[in-house]
Amino acid sequence: MYAQCVCGATDYKIILNLTKEGKNYKILICKKCGLSRTWPVPLEGDEDFYQKQDDYLERKASLCLWRSFAKFSLSGLKKYKKSGKLLDVGCNLGVLVKEAQTLGFNAYGIDPCGPAIKEGKNIFNLDEYLMTGNLTTLNFSEASFDVVTLIHCLEHISDLNSILEKIYFILKKDGIILVEVPNFDSFWRILLRQRWYSFSLKQHIWQFEKKSLKNILERNNFFVLKINTRHNMYHRLNFSIVGLIKSVVSMLAYIFRKGDDLIIIAKKC
Secondary structure, three states: OOOOOOOOOEEEEEEEEEEOEEEEEEEEEEEEOOOEEEOOOOHHHHHHHHOOOOOHEEEEEEEEHHHHHHHHHHHHHOOOOOOOEEEEEEEOOOOHHHHHHHHEEEEEEEOOHHHHHHHHHHHHHOOOEEEEEEOOOOOOOOOEEEEEEEEEOHHOOOOOOHHHHHHHHHEEEEEEEEEEEEOOOOOOHHHHHHHOOOOOOOOOOOOOOOOHHHHHHHHHHHEEEEEEEEOOOOOOOOOOOHHHHHHHHHHHHHHHOOOEEEEEEEEOO
16 A cells, blocks of 8 residues: 555556666556655655755855856746745755845745754854754744745655645745745656656655646645746756757757756745
8 A cells, every 4th residue: 555645645556667776666646636756755764864964065065056056946036025034945055045145035044954054054154044953843933934945855755735834834924935846747857767867766755747736735725826947957068969969958848848847936825
């Protein structure tokens, strides 16, 4: 018996069989709501995994790339919120927090990885703005934020309804949520199939596409304002044969909105 989907159903169809480091995985799609998931459930029984991660060291070594990534994530936000109090959930070093402050937001970040928070405070001088913990351990008051961002975070969270309920609680009446996740419906995923880099089978519980993510947000009382996609930050576009192929695929993905990363902006209803 498979675990319950976000919609409450347990009836799935297997759409992909994958192998990672000798372990077999399945990608299942819920027959009721169309949300895809990884099976077995990643990190089940290892709730402290993200407290021990050291991926912040890679981000520290590629700060320019990550700052550019954060700027793009925030680029569509100004149309709906020009300023206000912002919370970045799963902030890692706090790169997005720093960029949001540059744009005029009173921005804060939370992450379960203490070393990442400590390093981010040192790099960006964000002592008062970065906190170790999550939305369950840190008790934010009702209607305390204008914007909540989850950049490549939601796919790691088992109980989506619970986390969105907490976000709804801490957002102000006209609050905005910005979500970015890997796009299961991207051209690159369709082309690469089992070799798609954004499966992240050991960590990503959910495999989102536009319709399923929109449905989840709407069921949790958010009204979707904008849906967009972009190509993965690690695509190197150059004049080699591989680079030219990537350029063509990225151009088609841009035209048909089937980029590797899915971005949704929604407001609290």
